[in-house]
Amino acid sequence: MSTTSPVTTATTIINTATPISSSEKFKNADNHGDYPEIIRQVTNTITHIEQLEFLLMLEHRAHALSMKSNFGAATQEAETMIKYAPTLPQGYLWYGKVLSMQGKQARALKVYQEGLIKVSTNDLAYGQLLQAKKMADEKNNQHFDFVSALPLEVKEEIVKLLSEEERSNLFDVSTTWSQWLENCEKAWKYIYNDHGHDGNIAVSQVLPKVAKHINHLTIPATMKEVWLKYLELLENGHFRNLKSLKLTCNDEMRKLTSNDFAFGITTTIITITGDMIPNLFCANSVMSLMNGFWKTRYTLTKINFMFSENGSPITITDILFHLPYLETLIFVVKDPLADILGELETLQEPHRSLIDLTLSSYPTTGDALKPLTKWCPYVRRLALEVATPGVLDIVNDYFPNVEMLGYNYYFKLPTLHEVLNQDYNNNEPIIPIISMNNMYNKQEQGRLRAFYSNNGGQGVPGDAFLRLLQKNQKTLEIIHANMTITKQQDIDGEPYDNYRPDYARKAASVVLNLDRLQKIMFWPDIYGVYEPFFCRMIGPSLKYFKSVETSDLFAVVDALISSQQILETLGFAQIRTMNNDLEHTLATQCWVRLFNNYAAKSLPRLNTTKKLRNVMLDYCYTISDDILDALADIKTIKGLSFQGNSRITRQGFKNFFTKLNKQNVQITKLKLGGMKDVVDSNTLLDIVSTVENLEVLHLNDLDGLTDNDIKALVHIAKKLNTLVVKRCGVYSENIVAFLNNTNRQFKYMKIIEYHDDDEDIFNFDFDTFN
Structure with missing residues (x-):
């Protein structure tokens, strides 16, 4: 060269x-x-x-x-x-x-x-x-071409450092480069087309030579010439090893890929956005796409369709028919579910491979959902967005194998293996998988193990929620329940004075045997019925308890203490500011009593298998320096999360971490967010310097930080291997370049400058980063 x-x-x-x-x-x-x-x-x-x-x-x-x-x-x-x-x-x-x-x-x-x-x-x-x-x-x-003299592993390392456009241009450098690149699988395994118009054109020009190597592909759908080139090769079967395909517009592509990388994490999804439908999706292109799916049916297992315009040209039947080995389907449209089902009878028999289904249609009703229970009976992970209350009973009665359900949960559901009890997967299910002969019949007992409702906004209907709990009480491990005002209650003008809804009597009298329950996060309902109901679920199997917007902090703390159960993760969020000094004093006494109780249980002489490891106090406006002083006495804590301003002072926050260090409390995971009156750059560096064993650090919405501050804390935190920085005013390119030039081995890094719509501030879980 x-x-x-x-x-x-x-x-x-x-x-x-x-x-x-x-x-x-x-x-x-x-x-x-x-x-x-x-x-x-x-x-x-x-x-x-x-x-x-x-x-x-x-x-x-x-x-x-x-x-x-x-x-x-x-x-x-x-x-x-x-x-x-x-x-x-x-x-x-x-x-x-x-x-x-x-x-x-x-x-x-x-x-x-x-x-x-x-x-x-x-x-x-x-x-x-x-x-x-x-x-x-x-x-x-x-010219002299030194490539032929290089070892194979050196050439592969060189190619990994080049952009996709540069890799494509290397075909024009020499015959040696061209011949080697054409047969280099590692060079073409991931193609994101994220380097603008010229880069997209450059990659598309070498596609006939390298399409066979591509596993994960992103196509910028706003470029017609590029789209047609890829579509032609897809239809002709050139992508014979394709596992992942994204078809998206340039702006969305930049948001998904810019300065956001995780080591060892791969995705296999197809994304098609509505922005390209008017220009690219004619009848012929839909047929070509379906023919391409048929050609890749043995390798392509996950698809994500997102249409931002009404009138989706593709139906669920189209996808299931052409991809009989599809495992994951995400279908996001603005049409009613009934309009995009298609002729499901065309399938002739139920789809045997689909186990993960996400539907976002306007709306998703129970009547429209029911036909899918017949043709997709093996779904185990089901996410329903913009769903009406009727879908809960349909899932409860007719989706026999669903283990994880998201009801109007607008964030990405965790994967099954990330959150559910691993012992369950290694043994026979408590409730056997429903056979083909039993499909489309009302089930007497469910297999639901995790339930997620939306964070904030309108809540879950009480009666349907109780029926779901009763039918699945033998298998439920995770309950994530927002019981705030429902859409119907809002329409009816509730809450009413001196009124008790029907579900209040049922919730007070129902007896549940939730002996597998490990995690609860809940919002109380407008009548205060469900908060004591959830507190009664604190039992020997429970590890994680988080209360959001509690209506009675004192009652929840009393329930936690009187249960005599030791939790591994304890969280509170959105605890309102008290009205006067007396209420603040009582709240402080309440917090101190709770943490003193856990401090006594954390003494070394107590040989218990469960210990309080993580404490999350997010947007709890009653937290003060005195409360932190009591929290510092819990010697088993490993993870801490503080978000939002409170009554904590800057010096009190520093003293808290100093006390933890003196008492040899080994904090390994820390999240700090939105604490502009407490955490500045100097305070952050002082805190990190006292946390000698810090491995995981999340920072979000901390004003005044600079690139040099992030570099300094990485230098101070010698054991840090996971770093997430969101909206802190630092420049991602500088941070990423700095981290890449260090000799540190990071498991996960994420630097985001813009607003992250996918961030679930309430459902942060330290265990994800073990």
């Missing part, structure tokens, strides 16, 4: 003279007094001069950019010159020169050849094009 020395001056000769033919026509018109012709000829001449002047300025800027080794920008300038004046030689001469400076002689030859076709042979610079092509041809034949 040759490397030509950069030139020091621009050498292209631009002919700024007025064309002879125009000058003669002007004189002839002047002699005959043809004033309209004079105006036309002068206008053409001025346009020609302006065009040449513009090209000259572009060339000067391209030259300056190339001298700074900014070849990407210099290339764009040359392309602009060609687009502006495709029949003039200047753009082709400079484009070829920039390529030649990078050692890309083969591509330079193509550019010069294109120029020789487009430019008139009468042009004064035509000879320059011929000479430039000859020199590029000589360099291409004479």
Whole structure:
């Protein structure tokens, strides 16, 4: 691969003279007094001069950019010159020169050849094009290619450091590079098309050679020419190892991929957004896409369709029919579910592979959902967004194998293996998998193990929720229940004074045997019925307890203490500010009593298998320095989360971590967010310096942090291996570059500058990062 020395001056000769033919026509018109012709000829001449002047300025800027080794920008300038004046030689001469400076002689030859076709042979610079092509041809034949001498592993490491566009351009460097790249699986396993128009075009041009290697693919759907190229190859079966496909617009693609990386984490999904439907999804393209799915049916197992416009051209039947081995389907549309089901009878038999189903339709009703229970009976993970209350009974009665249910939960549900009891997976299920003969019949007992409702907003209907708990009480392990005001209660003008709903009597009298329950997070209902109901669920199997927007802090604390149960994770969120000093005093006494109780249970002499490991106090506005002092006496704590302003002082916060350190409390996981009056850059560094065993750190919405602050804390926290920074005013590119240049081995890093709509502030779980 040759490397030509950069030139020091621009050498292209631009002919700024007025064309002879125009000058003669002007004189002839002047002699005959043809004033309209004079105006036309002068206008053409001025346009020609302006065009040449513009090209000259572009060339000067391209030259300056190339001298700074900014070849990407210099290339764009040359392309602009060609687009502006495709029949003039200047753009082709400079484009070829920039390529030649990078050692890309083969591509330079193509550019010069294109120029020789487009430019008139009468042009004064035509000879320059011929000479430039000859020199590029000589360099291409004479250069030394060291690639053949490199070990295989070295070449693979080189390719991993290059962008997709650069990898694609290497096909033009030499025959050796081209032959090796065509057979290098690692170079093409992941293609994200996230380097703009030129990068997308560059990758699409080498697709016929590398499509067979691609496992995970993203296509920018706003580029019709790129989309059609990929669609053609998909339909013809070139992507024979395809596992993951994303079809999305450029803006969404940047949001998903920019500065957001996790080591060892891969996804296998297809995403198609509605932005490209009007332009790209005609009847023929839908059929081509379905034919492509059929060609990849043995490898493609996960699909995500997201249509932002009404009138989805694709139905659920289309997908299930063409992908009989599909395991995960995410279908997000603005149409009612009934309109996008399709003719399910076409399937002829139930889909045997689909186990993970997410539906977001407007709306998802119980009547529309019921047919899917017949044709998708093996679904184990079911997420229903924009769902009406009727779907709860349909799932409860007719989806016989669902183990995880999301009801209007607008964040991504955890995967089954991330949150559920692993022992359950290694043994026979408590409730056997329902056989084909029993499908579409009302089930007497459920297999639901995890229930997630939405965070905030409108709650779960009480009666349907109780029926769900009763039918699945033998298997439930996780309950995530928002019992705040429902849509119907809001319509009816509730809450009413001196009114008790029907579910209040049932909740007070029902007896449940939830001996597998490990995790509860709940919002109380508007009548205060469900808070004591959830507190009665605190039993020997429970490990995680979190109360959000509690209506009676004192009653919840009393229940926790009187249960005599030791939890592993204890959390409170959205505890309101008290009305006066007396209430603040009582609340402080309540918190201190709770933490003193756990401190006594954390003494070394007590040999217990369960210990309080994690404490989360998020947006709890009654927390003060005195409460932190009591919390610091719990010697078993490993993880802490503090979010939102409270009555904590900056010095009190520092003293808290100092006390933890002196008492040899080994904090390994820490989350700090939205504490602008408590945590500044100096306080953060002081805290991190006292947490010697810190491994996991989450920072969000902390104003005033700089790139140097993040670098300093990484330097201080020697054992840090997981770092998440969201909306802290730091520049992700600088942080990522710094982390990549360290010798530290990080398990997970995520740097986000913008608002993260997928962030679930209430359901943060330290166990995810074990």
